[in-house]
Amino acid sequence: xxxxxxxxxxxxxxxxxxxxxxxxxxxxxxxxxxxxxxxxxxxxxxxxxxxxxxxxxxxxxxxxxxxxxxxxxxxxxxxxxxxxxxxxxxxxxxxxxxxxxxxxxxxxxxxxxxxxxxxxxxxxxxxxxxxxxxxxxxxxxxxxxxxxxxxxxxxxxxxxxxxxxxxxxxxxxxxxxxxxxxxxxxxxxxxxxxxxxxxxxxxxxxxxxxxxxxxxxxxxxxxxxxxxxxxxxxxxxxxxxxxxxxxxxxxxxxxxxxxxxxxxxxx
Numbered sequence: 425x426x427x428x429x430x431x432x433x434x435x436x437x438x439x440x441x442x443x444x445x446x447x448x449x450x451x452x453x454x455x456x457x458x459x460x461x462x463x464x465x466x467x468x469x470x471x472x473x474x475x476x477x478x479x480x481x482x483x484x485x486x487x488x489x490x491x492x493x494x495x496x497x498x499x500x501x502x503x504x505x506x507x508x509x510x511x512x513x514x515x516x517x518x519x520x521x522x523x524x525x526x527x528x529x530x531x532x533x534x535x536x537x538x539x540x541x542x543x544x545x546x547x548x549x550x551x552x553x554x555x556x557x558x559x560x561x562x563x564x565x566x567x568x569x570x571x572x573x574x575x576x577x578x579x580x581x582x583x584x585x586x587x588x589x590x591x592x593x594x595x596x597x598x599x600x601x602x603x604x605x606x607x608x609x610x611x612x613x614x615x616x617x618x619x620x621x622x623x624x625x626x627x628x629x630x631x632x633x634x635x636x637x638x639x640x641x642x643x644x645x646x647x648x649x650x651x652x653x654x655x656x657x658x659x660x661x662x663x664x665x666x667x668x669x670x671x672x673x674x675x676x677x678x679x680x681x682x683x684x685x686x687x688x689x690x691x
Contacts, residue, residue: 460672463528465491468518468559470537473505484650489530490656494664495529496675502527509660510538511551519558529673530559531626531660533570533608540581540597545606549613550586556621566673567623568663568664570656572610574629576603577636579645626663628656 432513452689467487476484482488491501502525511534522530532555538548551570559567576582584591585600597603611629618625640652648656664670 429569433509435638437467458532460496460676461482462500464500464502464525465495465529465671465673466522466525466527467501467503467505467531467532468514468522468555469533470509470514471505471507472536472647472653473503473531473533474507476507476557477504477642478650478653480650484653486653486656486660488650489654490531490660491665493657494661495673497527499673507584508537509534510543511535511555512543513550515551515555515558519555522559523561526557526561527559527565527566529664530554530625531568531570532559533626533656535570535572536575537615539572539603539606539610540593542598542606545609545613548610548628549617551622553617556623560621566667566669567621568660569614569618569623570624570626570660571614571628572607573633574607574635574636576600576607578641582645583645605689624666625677626659628659 431454435569445534455499458509465487469487471477473485473487474567475481475488485503485505487503487505502522506513506517509517511532514534532552534552534555535548547585556567556569560564574615576585580592581597582588582600584593584595586596586598607629615625617623640649640655642649642652644673667673
């Protein structure tokens with residue numbers, strides 16, 4: 425047999441395999457997942473957004489869980505949360521870095537610190553409107569804004585109400601009835617801002633059935649537990665589905681989101 429015989433035999437074998445594969449009337453092909461174009465998701469907020477209360481704040485914060493479970497693999501997370509931040513402080517410390525990322529999606533959860541510090545609702549609404557208007561970038565960015573949960577259910581808040589014991593805040597809080605009224609006033613302000621600026625409200629009170637389950641609160645009596653962070657992430661995921669651009673942000677049908685997250689994360 426000549427020197428070229430081995431090559432000829434290999435070619436014939438390859439041809440036989442090709443015929444066998446096509447015998448059923450089709451050729452085997454590789455399926456490639458079609459991902460949305462890359463985009464940046466920025467989380468703006470306070471200690472809840474940082475992940476305080478979760479067993480592992482980096483991987484189990486609600487923005488990280490939301491990022492992993494609700495967004496396409498082409499997304500990048502940038503978490504700008506600052507513990508203790510009010511809306512006014514977020515304007516000073518988080519807005520500029522957020523805009524530098526040119527985000528396609530931003531989440532905002534800023535209300536609890538303003539409320540317990542008794543920021544007047546008019547000032548809160550002005551500051552939140554300024555923040556959301558800036559983040560929207562003229563409509564280039566979708567913004568999801570969390571409502572105020574029923575903070576009067578939190579053990580740390582209850583301890584600081586009249587007659588409460590063991591208050592760990594540097595000030596006392598007004599009556600439980602006043603807290604309920606202020607939560608309602610803040611949420612009305614959040615709804616007005618969202619309507620005026622084209623943002624979407626994430627109803628955290630409704631997500632918990634109007635109450636805060638004790639199992640969703642961390643041992644500090646104030647922040648979400650690990651399960652609480654998961655519930656918050658699920659509420660944001662539900663709101664994301666209502667966006668007209670949801671198909672551009674979520675995993676493609678039949679696809680799966682990524683599995684990594686952090687203070688700043690790529691997948």
